[in-house]
Amino acid sequence: xxxxxxxxxxxxxxxxxxxxxxxxxxxxxxxxxxxxxxxxxxxxxxxxxxxxxxxxxxxxxxxxxxxxxxxxxxxxxxxxxxxxxxxxxxxxxxxxxxxxxxxxxxxxxxxxxxxxxxxxx
Amino acid sequence: xxxxxxxxxxxxxxxxxxxxxxxxxxxxxxxxxxxxxxxxxxxxxxxxxxxxxxxxxxxxxxxxxxxxxxxxxxxxxxxxxxxxxxxxxxxxxxxxxxxxxxxxxxxxxxxxxxx
Numbered sequence: 001x002x003x004x005x006x007x008x009x010x011x012x013x014x015x016x017x018x019x020x021x022x023x024x025x026x027x028x029x030x031x032x033x034x035x036x037x038x039x040x041x042x043x044x045x046x047x048x049x050x051x052x053x054x055x056x057x058x059x060x061x062x063x064x065x066x067x068x069x070x071x072x073x074x075x076x077x078x079x080x081x082x083x084x085x086x087x088x089x090x091x092x093x094x095x096x097x098x099x100x101x102x103x104x105x106x107x108x109x110x111x112x113x114x115x116x117x118x119x120x121x
Numbered sequence: 122x123x124x125x126x127x128x129x130x131x132x133x134x135x136x137x138x139x140x141x142x143x144x145x146x147x148x149x150x151x152x153x154x155x156x157x158x159x160x161x162x163x164x165x166x167x168x169x170x171x172x173x174x175x176x177x178x179x180x181x182x183x184x185x186x187x188x189x190x191x192x193x194x195x196x197x198x199x200x201x202x203x204x205x206x207x208x209x210x211x212x213x214x215x216x217x218x219x220x221x222x223x224x225x226x227x228x229x230x231x232x233x234x235x236x
Contacts, residue, residue, distance in 0.1 A: 034223055038164075043212060043228045091164060095224075108154035108173070108216055110224050112166035 006113025023094030029074040030096035050077040127227035142198040144213030152218035160210040
């Protein structure tokens with residue numbers, strides 16, 4: 001099946017620094033990717049939709065300047081948490097729709113990366 | 122706006138027994154997808170089963186099956202012959218048939234398997 005790879009899986013940083021998380025679709029093209037945030041024992045909260053070749057679309061309440069999203073190519077989207085603070089500590093997950101490009105049949109589902117646990121000290 | 126509701130925060134089932142997880146949703150659209158995703162302790166999201174709204178037949182994947190009631194906007198998941206590896210968080214999810222639209226998740230049901 002399609003694979004979405006997310007890196008790094010864990011990152012610890014000091015308050016005030018920036019952290020970049022990469023999301024790659026390994027065997028299919030993804031013109032759209034979604035970034036979710038998940039707090040402990042809670043559901044996934046959509047942060048933004050990453051669009052290749054155009055600006056990301058952010059959900060209400062998500063700070064655009066804090067969470068920078070760049071969809072550099074059809075297989076790569078990045079999330080940069082700028083000037084991170086302890087309250088930004090969370091689990092971040094990216095996903096991409098199956099069926100983007102090539103001969104892959106559109107199935108409606110999303111493929112998820114492994115997630116990245118960010119801890120800000 | 123579409124919403125997904127899972128009313129059971131936690132459930133427990135004896136190993137080898139059958140359990141049903143409930144999910145209701147609200148939408149004004151006629152064409153959409155419904156999913157059940159599993160999130161084990163590793164936190165990797167795993168697709169369990171998928172249902173296209175235009176299909177009347179309930180989806181089945183081995184021990185997993187759904188009861189899709191479109192008029193009632195209900196989409197429950199039945200797990201038969203429960204196994205220890207089924208212990209996880211289960212999320213019901215909705216996605217419009219618009220190709221690049223987001224998935225909306227319910228709050229999840231934590232399933233415990235009792236040996």
